[in-house]
Amino acid sequence: MKLSSTIRFAALLLAFAFAAQIPHLVHAEELPQLETAAKKLADATVTVRMIALPAAIPQGNADPLAKQPKSPARVTVCTGVAIAPRRIVTCLRYEAGSRLRITLADGRQTDAQLKVVDHFSTLAILELDALEVPAIPLSPQTPAAGRWVVSAAGWGAAEAVQTFGLIGATSRKIPGAELPPLLxxxxxxxxxxxxxxxxNADATLAGIxxxxxKPQNDVPRTYAVPSQHIERLLASEAADKVVVLQRRRPTLGLTLTAGPRAETVIVERVEENGPAAAAGIVKGDQVLAVDGLYIRSVYQAIGPVLAKQPGDKIRLKVLQGEKLATIDVTLGGGVEFPNNIALLGPDRRLLNDPRIELARIAAKEASPRDPLAVLEAAGEEEQPVDPRDEQIEILQRAIDRYAKLIEFYQHQLDAEREKVKQLEAKD
Incomplete structure (x- = not known):
């Protein structure tokens, strides 16, 4: 007996509904076991407090015996991760002379000293004065998109706040923020x-x-600097001083220009003994892609280069005559970016790059249940670092500065071309 059209339609809907559930069931079965990774990361997680010194007593005509209004210390709170028993990596805008106080989840505390601060990645390395923290090893390579990861944020003398999710993409850029490619x-x-x-699920540190x-659809997006950049900081440590890694301009050692055909880019000049020449690139090569990004203009080629530092490798896909080649170039350079932030501001504080400064929120009234409200001394004003939706406004305001930077490099390219023309004219 044949089913009626209505019954057949209902059966079809049920079949589709069941089939739609299958990917979710398989997806759930494929979830990795994150308990080990979560515990190892939580054990390595600490809370970092930067206690900035209060304002100095007025000098000059001020009466030194007069009672001065009390200026509370500013306390910035963020998270740190132990990558060695006495080494902490964090994201912190340090102010010179500030006290760095580390709190473990079990309530123990110790001071820390700044060892390295990097203006490119915004990361910093701290050394603990006392105590040791179980460390988590660095991941040897950048994880692939689609991998499950777990995160942990310090919360004072309390267990770390943990969450898990997927890496949605790698090599991401936030418009206006001059940061390394992010997770x-x-x-x-x-x-x-x-x-x-x-x-990662294998209990290695993927990033910071x-x-x-927080976009308008209320789905948060977390951006992390891959752990490979931590290696750069560790390699630059010095025993007797604080090392400040300034953002430096990478160079390819070539000049690009628009090709004879529309939306093509060719190599106009190759610097002798430069990075491009050492890699085998010659004048007249057509550049098709930079780090996997197919380009149609010189401007598009600049972006991937600016995202790197001297010593990094960049992959060029070029057409050399009739031959297609993929060439890895080790970037040269070392000159600091123009108009970069100064090491010391007018108030003699060590400054981080304002274009990537994380937003801060004022502390709420102290609550006995709030572990972040328990400060070491009365009168300290706590300001937890809040990298939420306020960050998007900061970064959007930086887009204009990024455009000016691109314009600066275009002027440099034009100047180089003019020099070459003058040299050729003399010959």
Missing amino acids: ECDLRGAATAAGSGIA VVAVQ
């Missing part, structure tokens, strides 16, 4: 998320959180 994850942020670690954005 973009669908992780929930916390008020102390800046500096928190992201761990530097920004959290």
Whole structure:
């Protein structure tokens, strides 16, 4: 007996509904076991407090015996991760002379000293004065998109706040922010998320959180600097001083120009003994792609280069005559970016790059249940680092500065071309 059209339609809907559930069932079965990674990351997670010194007593005509209004210390709170028993990596805008106080989840505390600060990645390395923290090893390579990860944010003398999710993409850029290529994850942020670690399922550190954005659809996006950049900081440590890694301009050692055909880019000049020449690139080569990005103009080629530092490798896909070649170039350079932030500001404080400064929120009234409200001394005003949706406004305001930087490099390219023409004219 044949089914009626209505019954057949209902049966078809049920079949589709069941089939739609199958991917979710398989997806759930494929979830990795994150308990080990979560515990190892939580054990390595600490809370970092930067206690800025109060304002100095007025000098000059002020009466030194007169009672001066008390200026509370500013306390910035973020997270740190132990990568060695006495080494902490964090994301922190340090102010010279500030006290760095580390709190473990079990309530123990110790001071820390700044060892390295990097204006490119916004990361910093701290050394603990006392105590040791169980460390988590660095991941040897950048994780692939689609991998499950777990994150942990410090919360004072309390267990770390943990969350897990997927790495949505790698090599991501936030418009206007001059940061290394980032990991973009669908992780929930916390008020102390800046500096928190992201761990792979194999209990290795994949990256350090530097920004959290909350789009209009209320789905958070967490951005982390891959752990490979931590290696750069560790390699630059010095025993007797604080090392400040300034943002430096990478160079390819070539000049690009528009090709004879529309939307093509060719090599106009190759610097003798430069990075491009050493890699085998010659004048007249057509550049098709830079780090996997197919380009149609010189401007598009500049972006991937500016995202790197001298010593990094960049992959060019070029057409050399009739031969297609993929060439890895080790970037040269070392000159500091123009108009970069000064090491010391007018108030003699060590400054970080304002274009990537994480937003801060004023502390709420102290609550006995709030572990972040328990300060070491009365009168300290706590300001947890809040890298949430306020960050998007900061970064959007920086887009104009980024455009000016691109314009600056275009002027440099034009000047180089003019020099070459003058030299050729003399010959």
